[in-house]
Amino acid sequence: MCPPTYFRVTYSINPWMDPGKPVDLPLALAQWEELRDRYRSLGHTVEELVPRPGLPDMVFAANGATVVDGRVLGARFTHPERWEEAAAHLAWFRSHGYARVREPQHINEGEGDFAVTASWLLAGRGFRSSPLSHPEAQEFFGRPVIGLDLVDPRYYHLDTALCVLDDSTDGEIMYYPGAFSPGSRAVLERLFPDALVASEEDAMALGLNAVSDGRHVLLPQGAVGLFEPLRARGYEPVGMDLGELLKGGGSVKCCTQELRGDPAGPGGTGTAGL
Ligand code: ARG
Numbered sequence: 001m002c003p004p005t006y007f008r009v010t011y012s013i014n015p016w017m018d019p020g021k022p023v024d025l026p027l028a029l030a031q032w033e034e035l036r037d038r039y040r041s042l043g044h045t046v047e048e049l050v051p052r053p054g055l056p057d058m059v060f061a062a063n064g065a066t067v068v069d070g071r072v073l074g075a076r077f078t079h080p081e082r083w084e085e086a087a088a089h090l091a092w093f094r095s096h097g098y099a100r101v102r103e104p105q106h107i108n109e110g111e112g113d114f115a116v117t118a119s120w121l122l123a124g125r126g127f128r129s130s131p132l133s134h135p136e137a138q139e140f141f142g143r144p145v146i147g148l149d150l151v152d153p154r155y156y157h158l159d160t161a162l163c164v165l166d167d168s169t170d171g172e173i174m175y176y177p178g179a180f181s182p183g184s185r186a187v188l189e190r191l192f193p194d195a196l197v198a199s200e201e202d203a204m205a206l207g208l209n210a211v212s213d214g215r216h217v218l219l220p221q222g223a224v225g226l227f228e229p230l231r232a233r234g235y236e237p238v239g240m241d242l243g244e245l246l247k248g249g250g251s252v253k254c255c256t257q258e259l260r261g262d263p264a265g266p267g268g269t270g271t272a273g274l
Helices: 025-041 083-094 133-141 182-191 199-202 225-230
Strands: 064-070 072-073 114-116 120-125 146-151 162-166 172-175 216-220 235-241
Touching: 025 216, 064 083, 064 114, 072 083, 072 133, 072 182, 072 199, 114 162, 120 133, 120 162, 133 146, 146 182, 162 216, 199 225
Parallel strands: 120 146, 216 235
Antiparallel strands: 064 072, 114 120, 162 172
């Protein structure tokens, strides 16, 4: 995670961003700290990336890389406003013992567009990550990539429209169908017939921009319609207020990059956590 020290809305690269709207920075910081502290109180390890002035979107750390099995695929951003973030993430991994780090050839916005199930990578395209990043990720991680076409600019990243609830299986996700092309919707129905299907209202509260550890699901508190269905499936929903960060078009998941697997590789001695 990266604190929103320099968070502002000074440009607009998604429909949620209105540069005319002021941001309450102390409130943004307090909301972010509450999320970080909540992870810690649930027993997760949180590493912090040092924020850099002039990179207001750096708080959305999910976009900086994708880490699976201790392997790191760096990011390459679409918009010049965010280009420099990629190097900050790569430097962090290199200085924290990650032996298998790849600088990407094609544009991908990290976990904004890659979601991990037990054996697959679900990969969004249409607004940010290039379709060419999909075969690149498949080759690097050795996992089948399922490409999904995003069609609604409000859901410009996969993680605004879909959340993996349990990555120990290939079955448990929640998603908002309206964000996807008809063909991609059919793919999701075929692969995830038991998925929790979110309403437009909950999607608009960025309710799919959630993080699950397989038991607790941290999600924007405004997505009120998701709480009961999550409980009915045995999850414990934890509502978070990230209202200030919503002005940048992000919430819980955008602020959280997940570190999966051991940095030193199978059998290594590194540590892993959120
Ligand atoms: N303002 C940022 C952008 O448009 C928000 C990124 C949100 N991150 C995410 N993982 N969806 O790039």
